[in-house]
Amino acid sequence: MGKKILTIFIAFLLICSITFVTFATSTSDLQNQKNEAAENKKELENEKKDVQEQKSETLTKIEELNEQISVSEEELENLNNKVKELESSIEQKEKELAEAEARQKEQEEVLEKRLIAQYKHGTVSYWNILLNPSSFLDFFSNVHNIKRIAKIDSELIESIEKEKESIRKSKR
Secondary structure, eight states: OHHHHHHHHHHHHHHHHHHHHHHHHHHHHHHHHHHHHHHHHHHHHHHHHHHHHHHHHHHHHHHHHHHHHHHHHHHHHHHHHHHHHHHHHHHHHHHHHHHHHHHHHHHHHHHHHHHHHHHHTOOOOHHHHHHSOSSHHHHHHHHHHHHHHHHHHHHHHHHHHHHHHHHHHHHO
């Protein structure tokens, strides 16, 4: 029986040592797994931190772009307003130009009628009118009338020239 007990005892020691080695190996494996998990956790935390930094940078860029868009939209609105003002100004200038051209045409027609009338009635010399007065009063009256006619003709021609210049400037 002593051998039996000794055999059992040795068997028991053997089983315990195998279990202890297995337990030690399992503990070592678990420690290694724990270490790997800690490293993985650290790497994931670093990646998370990097992603958060990228997110923050991206949000900052988005805000900057939104500000640029706002500024650009405001500039566009200002330019559209200027375009409307210029279009309105162009319309006004076109009306003024049409009016000036109408005035010029009217003045040229008056001058043309005057020249045609003078041509039809023959050229009456101013000298004949001045030298053949019926009285001294007629002489001064004729001088006054000739001055008035010459002044009106001169003003009409000057007015036509001014209108032509005004039209040229407006067209430019």
